[in-house]
Amino acid sequence: MTHFLRCFSAIFYKDLLSELRQKEILNTVLFFGLLIIFIYSFALGTDPNLLKKMAPGLLWLVVLFSSILALDRSFQSELEEGCLDHLVLYAASPRALFLGKVVTNFFTILIIQITSAFAMMILFDLPFPDNFWLLAVTFLLGNLGLATLGTFYAALTIKTKARQAMLPLLLFPMLIPLLLASVYATQMALEGTLTEGSSAWLTLLGIYNLVFLTACTLAIEPLLEA
């Protein structure tokens, strides 16, 4: 068990260090997210009421598109120089490797999300959320699901030929419940009106995370050894 935890934290530390030194994901992906938010105004017009109404959906779309880029990197960098095979051989279990990557991706997506949310608040003139804690819980739960399935699908698609097209094609339909729940919970948090309905969406997010965190952790072993 301690060995498992050590492997898990070693993977997390390694990825974090590599990211802090290279700043590859943060520099490109954060800028990409900002760019999309900027471009939204050209595509949708600058009517502040319209943008305010659509803000929750637009926010999660930016997060979805930006995190695809980050998720894709998380295993691609291992594949270069054949690191992935060595990691699978060295690590206590592929599960530690997988969970370490999930945690790294979770923090990456969180940074993307907070930055995008701030950028949207400034550019779209959104007020400070009425229900801040609901927003925070929604962000955390939504990100966990996104990081779990995203990491799993990144590990899956890394072995195929058309990797970059394959990841969103497989991942996006799987994320539809997560997207629905996150968008509506975010909307309720921003408007602060329909707070009763939000607990149903949060429960759905919780169930979603529980099911897929368990299933992905169980299924990752044969996958990484393939």
Added chain:
Amino acid sequence: MKKYIAAILALGFFAFAQWWGLTQTPSDAMMGAVQKIMYAHVPAAWNSFIAFFVVFVSSLLFLIRKKIFWDRLAASAAEVGVALTGLTLCLGSIWGRPTWGVWWTWDARLTTTAILFFLYVGYLSFRKFIEDPEKRAKLAAPLGVLIFLNVPIVYMSVRWWRTLHQVQSSPSTMDPAMVLALRLNAFAFLGLLILFIYWRYKIAKRKGELEEGL
């Protein structure tokens, strides 16, 4: 001749059940003849769920047993399931236009079926991009399991999102002749489902043997 008996039986029964549905049942009081689409639409939908359940069980069994048989069965069932889901969506659209006045609406069951279609098309195209059969089997099996786990969650979430689909008719609200025709057609489609999966499995097996021989 002998090997075609199953095919002739299944196709013959299918033709008979469709003929029965079209001619031996009363027309719907409100919808008229358009309602006859039900005898293909509903059985196709039911049987596509059976096909996807077969994908789930075979994928799970592959993960446990590691026999290539289960992988081939999962792939065959997924293909037939996608074909039936596509048929369900097309027929539903044709029925929806005169009945609801629109080709498409964001109702819970429609949307779930469309999402299922995307998920399994993704599964099939994922398989196409891996050449090594052993690797393909190992990678596709977890995917087949995960997709199926998502189905109830997708349905729940979309149902909370919005609902418009007419309440399902139950045998008590339908004319007995309609119920009989619907059941006949459900079994006819089941026969087709088994036949198609069997054919697809045989092709997959021969392809596999060919790959091994090379």
